[in-house]
Amino acid sequence: MTIVYDKLMALKIPPAEQTYDEKDCILYALGVGLGQNPMNEDELAFVYEKNLKVLPTMAAVLGYPGPWLRNLDTGVDWVKVVNGEQGVTLRRPLKGRGTVIGRTRVVEVIDKGAGKGALVLTERKVSDKASGELIATVTQTVFCRGDGGFGGPPRESPAPYPLPARPPDAVCDLGTRTEAALIYRLSGDRNPLHADPAVAKAAGFASPILHGLATFGVAGHAVVKTMCGYDPARLTAFAGRFSAPIFPGETIRTEMWRDGAVVSFCARVVGRDAIAINHGRAEVKP
Secondary structure, three states: OOOOHHHHHOOOOOOEEEEEOHHHHHHHHHHOOOOOOOOOHHHHHHHOOOOOOOOHHHHHHOOOOOOHHHHOOOOOOHHHEEEEEEEEEEOOOOOOOEEEEEEEEEEEEEEOOOOOOEEEEEEEEEEEOOOOOEEEEEEEEEEEOOOOOOOOOOOOOOOOOOOOOOOOOEEEEEEOOOOHHHHHHHHOOOOHHHOOHHHHHHOOOOOOOOOHHHHHHHHHHHHHHHHOOOOHHHEEEEEEEEOOOOOOOOEEEEEEEEEOOEEEEEEEEOOOOEEEEEEEEEEEOO
16 A cells, blocks of 8 residues: 555545534534533633634544545555644634534645655635535645655655744643544544543553544634634634654643744643644734
């Protein structure tokens, strides 16, 4: 099983139709840690259907085509695949219900060399089914650890977004639930790595780890809270590079630097020397 560059670049990934409602939005917010304090009305707005707000990072799970690297003829050793980078850009705030179509395409495939893996870059356009309106663009870079050396054309890996050298302008600590992965997996990613202790141990972890996209949502919550006054409409873009796994129950410290409309960030695990998301970049409205 080997990647064939031209074949993977031309791969037709079937469109994904998804209907979601308030329950799905609330479940997503619970999975990334909101609502732990029942008296916090700012967070309650995301986990209670009355005047419901939707976290912008939920765009990352809308119109998801499923595990296409495994299910389609890609040549990828899917067992060794990990999520490297993720980004969302929103054209408008997410609504609490709707039917969307996600159209995913492969943007680039980068051969890092034999024994060094490969990168598969994708883009997903999420549109409203009824109107055709573009809602969000979701980007992803998947690191295929077992697929380097297939002979792809020379390509440079994208340079990581540089964080400012000065101390952060703001810091936000947010705890995760001990059962966070079991809740978050109901938003679409049911990889047993995040639920089954035996699978986690076989992968080299002491216990199931939290989804990278759940950590992505926690960091997004931190930016919405700290830089947007809990107004999700103000966060229009959010992207970062996954650096290390975290375990459910750990606290994530998001460090932020504000430069006009751009918020740079990284997310650290409190209590141990690990950066879960690095080279983060967000865009916020005034």
